[in-house]
Amino acid sequence: MAGTALLFLILGLGLIAWITGRTRAAMFVRDGASKQRGYVNSLPSYHGWYLALWAVIPAVAFLVIWDFVSPGLVTNMVLASPAAASLPEGDFGRAAILSEARAIAQGLQQSAFQPQSEALVPAYKEALAHFRWIGFAVTLALFSVGALFAYSRLKPDLRARTKVERLVMAALLVASLIATITTIGIFASLIFETVRFFQMVSPIEFLFGTSWSPRATIGEGYDNGYGAIPLFWGTIFVGAVIAMVVAIPLGLMSAIFLTQYASPKLRSWMKPVLEILAGVPTVVYGYFAALTVAPAVRDFAVMIGFSNAASDNALAAGLVMGIMIIPLISSMADDSIAAVPSAMRDGSLAMGATKSETIKKVLLPAALPGVVGGILLAVSRAIGETMIVVMAAGYTANLTANPFASISTITVQIKALLTGDINFNGPQVLAAFALGLTLFLITFLLNIIALRVVKKYREAYD
Amino acid sequence: MTNPSAPDNSAANNPAPTNWQSDAMQRRIAKRYSAEKRFKFMGYFAIGLSVLFLAFLLFTMVGKGFDGFRQTQIALNVDLPALSAGANADSLRGPNANATLQSMDLPGIVNMAAMRDYGNDAMSYLSANASVTLRNQLLDNPDMITQKSKIWLPAASPVDIAYKGKGSAEMEKAVARLAKDGNIKSSFNWNFLSASDATDPADVGIWGALKGSLLTLIVTLSMAFPVGVLAALYLEEYAPKNKFTDLIEVSINNLAAVPSIIFGLLGLVVFLTWFGMPRSSSLVGGLTLALMTMPVIVIAGRNAIKSVPPSIREAAMGIGASPVQVVFHHVLPLALPGILTGTIIGMARALGETAPLLMIGMVAFISSPPGGFTDAATALPVQIFLWSDEVNRGFVEKTSAAIIILLIFLLGMNALAIYLRNKFETRW
Structure with missing residues (x-):
């Protein structure tokens, strides 16, 4: 909390610096000095920003670094103190005592469970106070040095605006780099854990094995239950087959109806309905699938003779997922149909074709790349969908094409392996990252292809 | 251009014009028109099915959820003066009120009253929270202690369900007995809006989860909005056309389509393991969701910025504004309504997101609302997921x-976004 208070103090001082710089620059305008040169290069507020940024940025940067560095320094100082001489050697017990003593010294904890930590509290308090003062002093010193330096450079012909704007541009660039850094971060973190996983389980077993029931301990040979083929199949079956059988016809027909047949008034009512359908959280769809759709599907299956139908069947999850995807396909198809030049449509109608013939023979073929791109994005969305399958599909991985059987997907297993008590070095947790990497790569590929297709097609008619 | 091809020849060979009145032609036209009708009907069917499904979903949820807002209460005749163990109204008003209540053994009082009024089974009729309710009533109105009075206390879950007509036969009988004497009623469940998670479904509330969601969204908004807007400005206004910019664009477009669970894995590895941030906290949840929301804001922001006409930029440039001034003084304010609309839609998506929060451990049983950004918290959709898993x-x-x-x-949130879009949308 002391760090937060210091941060606000620095920001408050920064405001004072801004006002000072601005006032100083305003004086130039009235001053003889500026009349002599004829003008002041920048507006007064830029001088204010120049001074404030020079003062605040080094101080805040130091504060952030200090926040990371100082705990280590504090611990070292405590360990060097005589009170720490009696600490046990073992890494684990020692760390527990130290963290407890620190918590008491900071006032987060009232009393100690371990007697040794009580003894360390005074040493900790002293070390914390020591380094807090150092941090405070250095921050203020950096602030003053920066402010004085900038103040000494405030002159009528200082190009304050150029300098401040250069910093603004740097901030813009950094902001836009965050997306790239995130992508790299996802990739790096997944790769890192996946490599550790493949040191325990062979990639061949993972990619080509047909039985999935991950065990906590790894034995020799190829039967540790890390064969992910049933999961890949389950993911494709639910996301790319059942869901698409529902979503493609309904989404496409909705888009055709809305763009070609619906009156403007009906369209203005139906568009928001589809938007609401797209905005319903997946956890709600999942609950609906598990509570209402899955039992209905099972009853139906029993009625037509599948007596072994599971209550967590693939069909229920796929159906609800398909409905969730309808708005996505519909809006993508809507865009690409609207982008077909109206001359093509008018030409077809003028030749005597009916509306539906025009749509089937002219509009859809012309819009096909966009529609295909939309479908690829929809598939990528469906196979990465988590909550519906977690709540409605099963946890047991079956390699079957029976839609009434229980089927598991990649996302369900990631969720199952990573919730509950997790041992971060066990193969089960690491397997989740291998599955995550697979999922990331598949969706990445689908997205890239889809975006390419859509973009190329748009350029063709622009 | 003069191409002596098939149409000319066939026209020469078959000079008679098409007879549109012939039966064959009429049949063909009728067939084409019925195909047209069928196609149009399919369109109606598709859109109708979507609407029907949405209506069914909302209907099911409202139908099932309506009872959740009602709380069943049972009347108890409590002889407080006899059981007060020397406590009086003044001591309940004073600073020692809590100690006084402690010494009164309220759970015991409630159980005894229940057994006396309704028999030995009746202890289980009342919710575990009943004594807390009694305690709050006493604190609000200390004079209650001076008289024997009829007090309404929340019922336990089996009674609650039975009173709403879905319970076991045994409980239905007990409820019927209570109802005969007018000792059971149902009222609006304020507890549901003010309490947190609990083990007894009659006592649960959503305030804890809602507060967790709000804290998470505050973190998400304060990270994703500035970064998203700045990135959109850079890409739309300043970025040179080169490979590097292409890379940034590809990664933003791709991030917008990465499955949300992957962001959860990223949060788990980077924020929890590498940076050592507090597990289950709304800070980590907010950061994870910010990474997910940011591309949405960038894409919406770019569209809004793109729709500001170039004449505005040229006019500002023409009277001597610098590129940064052009953008921050003129383009950004004009694009802001569009950016805000996109931001609200992105935040709505973040509010409904569950999977990434499961990954970073926001799934714990948390019975008190989080006090700050680093406290263990849960979020509204996660709470829904947790409750949906319960057997009770x-x-x-x-x-x-x-x-x-x-x-x-x-x-x-979506209505606000649509309102903003309609109110501030400018056609240039």
């Missing part, structure tokens, strides 16, 4: 009721 039947209506609250928030 009393949770069904609570899950649906929580879904209604979540949908109200989402619809409110």
Whole structure:
């Protein structure tokens, strides 16, 4: 909390610096000095920003670094103190005592469970106070040095605006780099854990094995239950087959109806309905699938003779997922149909074709790349969908094409392996990252292809 | 251009014009028109099915969730003066009120009163929370202690379900007995809006989860909005056309389509393991969701910025504004309504997101609302997921009721976005 208070103090001082710089620059305008040169290069507020940024940025940067560095320094100082001489050697017990003593010294904890930590509290308090003062002093010193330096450079012909704007541009660039850094971060973190996983389980077993029931301990040979083929199949079956059988016809027909047949008034009512359908959280769809759709599907299956139908069947999850995807396909198809030049449509109608013939023979073929791109994005969305399958599909991985059987997907297993008590070095947790990497790569590929297709097609008619 | 091809020849060979009145032609036309009708009907069918499904979904949730907002209460005749163990109204007003209440053994009083009024089974009729309710009533109105009075206390979940007509036969009988004497009633469940998670479905509330969601969204908004707007400005206004910019664009477009669970894995590895941030906290949840929301804001922001006409930029440039001044003084204010609309839609998506929060451990049983950004918290959709997993039947209506609250928030946010879009949309 002391760090937060210091941060606000620095920001408050920064405001004072801004006002000072601005006032100083305003004086130039009235001053003889500026009349002599004829003008002041920048507006007064830029001088204010120049001074404030020079003062605040080094101080805040130091504060952030200090926040990371100082705990280590504090611990070292405590360990060097005589009170720490009696600490046990073992890494684990020692760390527990130290963290407890620190918590008491900071006032987060009232009393100690371990007697040794009580003894360390005074040493900790002293070390914390020591380094807090150092941090405070250095921050203020950096602030003053920066402010004085900038103040000494405030002159009528200082190009304050150029300098401040250069910093603004740097901030813009950094902001836009965050997306790239995130992508790299996802990739790096997944790769890192996946490599550790493949040191325990062979990639061949993972990619080509047909039985999935991950065990906590790894034995020799190829039967540790890390064969992910049933999961890949389950993911494709639910996301790319059942869901698409529902979503493609309904989404496409909705888009055709809305763009070609619906009156403007009906369209203005139906568009928001589809938007609401797209905005319903997946956890709600999942609950609906598990509570209402899955039992209905099972009853139906029993009625037509599948007596072994599971209550967590693939069909229920796929159906609800398909409905969730309808708005996505519909809006993508809507865009690409609207982008077909109206001359093509008018030409077809003028030749005597009916509306539906025009749509089937002219509009859809012309819009096909966009529609295909939309479908690829929809598939990528469906196979990465988590909550519906977690709540409605099963946890047991079956390699079957029976839609009434229980089927598991990649996302369900990631969720199952990573919730509950997790041992971060066990193969089960690491397997989740291998599955995550697979999922990331598949969706990445689908997205890239889809975006390419859509973009190329748009350029063709622009 | 002069191409002596098939049409010319066939026209020469078959000079008679098409007879449109012939039966064959009429049949063909009728067939084409019926195909047209069928196609149009399919369109109606597709859109109708979507509407029907949405209506069915909302209807199911409201139908099931309505009961979640009602709380069943049972009347108890409590002889407080006899059981007060020397406490009086003044001591309840004073600073030692808590100690006084402690010494009164309220759970014991409630149990005794229940057994005396309704027999030995009746201890289980009242919720574990009943003594807390009594305690709050006493604190609000200390004079209650001076007289024997009839007090309404919340019922336990089996009674609650039975009174709403879905309980076991045994409980239905008990409820019928209570109802005969007018000792059971149902009222609006304020507890559901003010309490947190609990083991008894009759006592649960969503305030803890809602507060967790709000804290998470505050973190998400304060990270994703500035970064998203700045990135959109850079890409739309300043970025040179080169490979490097292409890379940034590809990664933003791709991030917008990465499955949300992958962001959860990223949060787990980077924020929890590498940076050592507090597990289950709304800070980590907010950061994870910010990474997910940021591309949405960038894409919406770019569209809004693109729609500001170039003449505005040229005019500003023409009177001597610098490129940064052009953008921050003129383009950004004009694009802001569009950016805000996109931001609200992105935040609505973040509010409904569950999977990444499961990954970073926001799934714990948390019975008190989080006090700050680093406290263990849960979020509204995660709470729904947790309750949906419960075996106890009393949770069904609570899950649906929580879904209604979540949908109200989402619809409110989307309506705000649409309102902003319509109010500030400018056609240039």
